[in-house]
Amino acid sequence: MTALLEVTNLSKRFGGLQAVQDLSLTVNAGEIVGLIGPNGAGKSTVFNLINGVYPPDTGQVIFTGHDITGKQPHIVARHGLARAHQIVQPLTRLTVLENCTVGACFGRENLPLAQAHDVAREAASTVGLGDRLGALAGTLTTGGKKKLELARALAARPLLLLLDEVLAGLNPTETEGMIEIVRKIQQSGVAILMIEHIMRAIMSLSDRIVVLNVGRWLAEGSPQQVASDPEVITAYLGDTALINNLEERA
């Protein structure tokens, strides 16, 4: 089975900093792959390289068999790759519905306005914003904005969803809710590549985990394998709570 997303030998340097070095990973249809690593490991940069925000210095990104390396973000979006950012970017003066409609209109299916509204409504209810369709995006709480970011990406009916720390800044109840939403999304057939620091969540959600350290591939495997990998533990050394978490899972 050919992978949905195939990243090979990706590298990117910013001035004096080698942000990503020789990274390869794959995501198969329908699976959740977690991308973890200490702060500064280059995870968000990897996302930027995949969805076209920066062109990589070397390497290839192949999505559904198409070479999308270095292609512009809007073209990548058309191929069916959507992204929810770590720092949310709501279109503040538009309503929740309008925000999601943008996703539906310009995403994979390139829908006309009327149908896009329906898809948008659906996406909004999936994340639990179904009753706030008319609210201006700027008026939502942090949790609401995070949900909107996700709904917008969903509305594009993507094949692969890039989630960048979608749980950051949420209280425990919201976190539980969001974890459920991510599961629901996977069940609907969308593959997910997610960056997360909340170990408990990413360990329980992911089918596979890839560990990054200083821009390089460190380890890969099932959550259990990764949690008991001595190199991974060394990389996270200093964060005993994290290590306890990992060991708990093993």
Added chain:
Amino acid sequence: MIGIFASVIDGVLVGAVYGLAAMGLTLIWGVMNVINLAHGAMIVLGMFMLYFLASVVGVPAYATIPLVAVVGFLFGVVLYWIAVHRVIGQPELMSLLSTFAVSMIVIGFGTALWTTSPYNVPVRVPGITWESYTFTGTHIMAAILAGVIAALLYLLLYHTRVGKAVRAVSGNREAAELTGIPTTQVLAMSFGLGVALAAVSGTLIATLFPFTILSGEAYQLKAFVVTVLGGLGNPAGALLGGIALGLLEGMATPFMPVSWIPVLEFVLFVFCLIAYPRGIFAFVR
């Protein structure tokens, strides 16, 4: 050939002043991500301050500079609080319009007060003669002063605590705030500094050429071209960019009617922005 040579040298001299004119603009942009469309108006105010102080009150021309700097600084701080403070976090559109509005108000008042007639401040400085060519004293003086002020700016930014604070806020405002720097005050001061630089450059330009209330526009365009050549937020680059522009003007003036020079500069401006968004002299930091 020598004629062109003289023209070129003169261009470099005047270019140093252009560089100074751009430094204020690039500083403000670098620190707070605001593009000051009132910059040209500030340059004009500097010009008229020279006229008022030198021709009306009788202060020696170059002695007005410290006074202009102080007045410019205070005016800039006030301007920050009136027109810029509220729009800092908002989309760029807003600060563009607010600074532009200030420009309209200042130029509007200026036109009412001084009309659009040309003003001139005669300044006598002996020139330097070489072969059969005389390099105008005022041009040499202006270039030297521009260099001195640029050096002072460098000292301020890199060898004082205040300068450190300014650079910290330029880099990352939130982080600077967290380390205890009163960022709003730093922003106000930086704006004041930028306006002071603009005003002083106006004063220097007024020692070189006659001017009207509408001269600001042309010099603002030059300042923008220089800023783009030198890379935004890069005062050293601005000086180099200014000299480069002066050089270009020096080379072009013998061959081109004066009214076409702004058109050439505009083309250069757009070309640089599209081809070299970080500035041709961005390597100078």
Added chain:
Amino acid sequence: MRRPFFWLIALITILLAVVPYVTDDVQLRESLLLACVYIILASNLNLMIGYAGYVNFGNIVFFGLGGYICIYLVDTLHVHIVIAVLVAGIAVSALALLFGLGILRLRGAFFALATIGVNEAIKQLVANFEPWGGATGIYLSLDAYGQLGGPMQALWTTYLLIVLLTAASLFLSFFIKNSKFGLGLIAIGQNEDAAAVLGVPTAHYKAIAYSISAFLPAMAGGLYFFKSGIIEPGGAFNLSLSIEAIVMVMLGGQGTVIGPAVGAFVYEEIRGLLLTSETFSHFQLVIAGALLLLIVLFVPGGLIGYVHRRWPKTRRWLE
């Protein structure tokens, strides 16, 4: 068609067209004609400022260029005014598309400055272009009005055509705002990078918007200068009017459909009052600037924005 606002525009258009005829008031017609020109300029400018978030400082270049092309066609090539106007509109939007693809790569103030540069550069070019009368411009001979049945009749016909263009501008704003293209454009205006990641083809959409925003003003320019009988570089590429158009958009409410029209109308009234007063006529620019500053600082949504916030129900029908 089902939206109430559509009928509001239709009503305004009918009133504009009919009232001067019924009252046979030439002064009213002239005043309304100017208001219509302002509405056309502001509404189309709004596509860039209010929707796409790009400030086109030099927007008057479309008006002036359209005027020149049209006058030249009518005066030298004896083309019928309606055809000349259409050709002017198409030519200027085609040029705008070309230019747009280049300068729309620039963000924020750089784009704004580049548009001023475009205006000044074209003014300079035209002032040196002999076939278009150079610095003195073109004087339209009176028999040019023969094609419309003489000067008197021509003035009325021109007025009607301008009202048509005004209606077209409002309907255009309206349809774009409620279309997929408009949604993409507004997304760009809110956050261009986010829009790109969502799949909006930002570069294309911006260029198309820029080109569309040139079309009707160019035609309006053609009609306006045809009616005036004379065109010269300073009056055609008048940067002040360009700036005032921005003030009108902000005053009325950028991003709404009716806002720029309201702003244009209100501004024209204020301006008219100021020009008649001896003390204030010198301060026109100051007042416009002060107005712009106050709006940007305190009421960025303009008059209509204020109405929307105060009475949220109006959002539905007052677009």
